[in-house]
Amino acid sequence: MGAFDWKTDPALNGTVDPGLPVQDGASARTYPAVVREVMAAVRGLSDDIGGAITTSGALNAYIAATASGVTQLRAGVSLLLKVDRSNTDAAFLNVDGTGPKPWVDADGSVFAAGRLKADRMARVTYHVATDAWRTDILAALDNTSDQQKSEPGNPVGDKIAAAVDQRKGGRIVAAQRGLVLSDPASATANRILLNALLAEMAGLGGGTVYASGTVYVDGPIDNKYSGVYLEGPAALSAHDTAFSAYGLTIIPTVDCTGAVDATSPNGRGAVLRHRTPWKAEVGGAIAPARNVGGGFRYVRVIGNGVARRLLEVDSVTYGTYDVYLENPVGYDAAWFRSGVTGTDLGEAADIQYANVNLRARCVEGAGANAHGVTLAGSVNANFSLNGNVQISVQHVNGNALNLSNADNNTIRLTSYRLGSGTGASFIAAAAIGAGSQVYARANTLFLSADSAGYVQGLEASGATSPAVFREIILDTENGTPMPVQGTGALSRVTNVMAIYTPTLVAGGGTLGAGATATGRWSQTAAGHVTARVSIFIPNGSGLSSFLAVGMPIPPRAGVIEGMAYGKEISITGKAVSGIVSGGTANIQYADGTFTGANGMNIRLVATYEV
CATH class of the missing domain: 2.60.40 (Immunoglobulin-like)
Incomplete structure (x- = not known):
């Protein structure tokens, strides 16, 4: 034990540290040893608060090992750390094995990427109310980036006041923080800035990052927070075109899809991501719970001939998605999945109670072979209990909607197949992978389409039960054809003979x-x-x-x-x-x-x- 565990009440220190024989009646022969122990403990405390600790760890999960040995986190525990590497996202700090805690600024806001810099000193103090480590020196001295401090005619005080004013009412205007419009060369800076603003808003308890115009990015806009939205100006939708004139357009300069793995046959990732973070990102096990709320509103994403997926939602409940997605390259415009189940969250993490309003165009170039929207999951987690799912898709050879592990949803699908395309209006089918099960059942589908849908039955490889619809209501006035049903499948088509x-x-x-x-x-x-x-x-x-x-x-x-x-x-x-x-x-x-x-x-x- 060390000084951090000693008590302010002398009477309690008789037994608090077994290494110090200081009880009443102790032998005088132990006195020199006690003095030496106290000297060592004081030196350890001096090192801990004087900057002798250098962090370790990986990615954004930092580890600090003290000389004193912190066994209990409490008010008053404070350390001076030398940072071994710059952060690239929200940071977490684990002191002496007490568990990873959020490492945030003095006001509780999440650090932007690069805010913690290698070889810099940072004072951290445990904040009991939020169960987090707060750094006061960074915030007290500058509260802004080095680039902002060097701007002529823009004093630090003005920057602080502007930042505080922007966050009133739970809203940050990205243009006031340096978002660059219509410039592919600014793709890296824009990606870093938007992700940092989402993290900052999460540190304030949730809210909206507002942006408008055309914005280039060179990687995912990764919203892994509860109650945080990226939002553009209001939109207008044109009937029967699936096109929406949104005031915020995101254009990627690279493909934002990651490597293929066992749980992601088409690779994880997309230009816009809304997800629950994996335990590896926070340096240890996390509570088995999903992020709640937040998402993307009034945003348009263009595939730009490079991006294979434009929107991915992973294990989030009560999310909102009002977006227009244009011409992904080969995969799908939007993918709703519950991929963290079993490996990261440790239990089912259904996507539930979402407000989904998607329009997609999969027509030009390689986009003609892409699917519109895929609703998927794993055996124990799926897309379920979503009562407001509205999807409008223009497609050619891909399907407008794929349902795999989706149940008890109410879906309104409008499908326009252009030219001589071969895509179906929808396919309800088995999940991909050995031993997977079909949970595309108990859905209600309102369908307006010019191509037939297909409900898969028992003959599919890997399927253990057929897809079943509670009800399919066809727009017969516009000539919507009956769905084709595989052996064992069952769909209650209620309004046609x-x-x-x-x-x-x-x-x-x-x-x-x-x-x-x-x-x-x-x-x-x-x-x-x-x-x-x-x-x-x-x-x-x-x-x-x-x-x-x-x-x-x-x-x-x-x-x-x-x-x-x-x-x-x-x-x-x-x-x-x-x-x-x-x-x-x-x-x-x-x-x-x-x-x-x-x-x-x-x-x-x-x-x-x-």
């Missing part, structure tokens, strides 16, 4: 050549199916048992059987009836005789539950 071809199987006897059936069917949101069938038997010889008529989808097990009713209209004029069971309606005449005679023509209606 779909065409299908019923099977006919004779229970006894023969139907003869040329027996045909045509059908139409619909389904309500509550799961009630109605099928209408027309049957013609031109060469029948009469059956000795039931005629089994195939239904469009199987009935649900464990409920009261459905019923089929109808009439033969060409020969006998008799009523027909039957039970719907096992995917067929098994019909006969109402008087107990059987159908199937030559020239017979039957009209049938069947109703049942799914």
